[in-house]
Amino acid sequence: KQEVTQIPAALSVPEGENLVLNCSFTDSAIYNLQWFRQDPGKGLTSLLLIQSSQREQTSGRLNASLDKSSGRSTLYIAASQPGDSATYLCAVPNDYKLSFGAGTTVTVRA
């Protein structure tokens, strides 16, 4: 059974600092890994999808790396802004279902 862990559970930083969010998974035989953002009471917004053959993906200020062999992914958010405050979830396919981490709740202080 795929277990996904996210560290830290919560993070508070001043505006402008870079954010580093960690995700680990127990079964390295994954097809891809996806990072999502969730605002309170809302749905999930896909941020980045990394295929198993890739080592990283970038979108604007966001960069996600993937190390399948060690079962780890890291999401970097550069020059954080108050609008980045949200919960960030990583997820990997487990058969055809998604296994989610518990998320990292980020607060960016103005």
Added chain:
Amino acid sequence: GAGVSQSPSNKVTEKGKDVELRCDPISGHTALYWYRQSLGQGLEFLIYFQGNSAPDKSGLPSDRFSAERTGGSVSTLTIQRTQQEDSAVYLCASSLVGQGGGYTFGSGTRLTVV
């Protein structure tokens, strides 16, 4: 459509009533999922549809919950005789293939049972 559409966005119902939640996936996406997220909790898998195959209903919490997908497109999640513990955000997602493609989630339906 451009994204996964869910309706209604909010639903308040009295205990014991039946409710129907609707999901309209991205056109051409063959896989459709329902998840539930209770307050402060993680995402709980409910049901999975893939093409014309029999759905995986293994995550449905009780026989009060059922779902169907008509014509391989729109899906309806029905909760009969709602209970207060059914209060949650119900999320629908679709994907192009079962595992290789990314998942796109709708904005969810917030269900409150009073």
